[in-house]
Amino acid sequence: KVPKQPMIFIKPESAVNPTDVLDYPSFTKDLHYELELVLKINKKVSNISLDNASACYDEIGLGIDFTARDIQYKCKEKGHPWEKAKAFDNSATVGSFLKKSELDISNVPFKLTVNGEKRQIGFSKDMIFNFDYLVHYISKYFTLEEGDLIFTGTPEGVGPVKPGDVLNGYLDDKLLLNVSIN
Numbered sequence: 001k002v003p004k005q006p007m008i009f010i011k012p013e014s015a016v017n018p019t020d021v022l023d024y025p026s027f028t029k030d031l032h033y034e035l036e037l038v039l040k041i042n043k044k045v046s047n048i049s050l051d052n053a054s055a056c057y058d059e060i061g062l063g064i065d066f067t068a069r070d071i072q073y074k075c076k077e078k079g080h081p082w083e084k085a086k087a088f089d090n091s092a093t094v095g096s097f098l099k100k101s102e103l104d105i106s107n108v109p110f111k112l113t114v115n116g117e118k119r120q121i122g123f124s125k126d127m128i129f130n131f132d133y134l135v136h137y138i139s140k141y142f143t144l145e146e147g148d149l150i151f152t153g154t155p156e157g158v159g160p161v162k163p164g165d166v167l168n169g170y171l172d173d174k175l176l177l178n179v180s181i182n
Contacts, residue, residue: 068085
């Protein structure tokens with residue numbers, strides 16, 4: 001079922017992984033990757049109109065939203081929030097960014113490989129909500145600050161990782177993200 005509104009959740013600053021290594025968290029037995037396009041907000045905005053939303057970001061990159069799937073399922077069963085499963089320390093690995101002006105943002109191709117095998121392939125044109133709409137929608141509820149990152153959703157192909165795995169993210173065929181699972 002296609003949602004009528006974007007689903008929003010927030011990760012704290014401690015969720016951003018500043019390295020190219022992720023230590024497998026001890027509290028989960030089922031850690032999954034979700035490759036996403038990431039927008040970098042370039043100024044403070046609140047309740048921005050849809051027409052002006054594109055001026056609020058000028059860089060696009062890649063990020064992996066790591067999810068403790070077993071914890072998430074338990075939270076869902078009880079109707080609880082998912083922060084324990086999605087907002088834990090270093091759960092958001094972020095790669096490099098490209099200038100928006102260098103890309104055809106209406107159809108940005110991106111992909112993830114795990115140990116050299118393609119696992120996820122996506123195109124911005126297939127997103128349920130486009131970049132501008134996401135910025136507009138989110139800013140109705142939260143003030144966005146310069147440097148904030150918006151993960152825009154994941155294509156099909158999410159799956160588990162294990163220690164020793166190497167994940168590479170490509171945006172427009174450029175390697176922008178590399179993370180090893182320790």
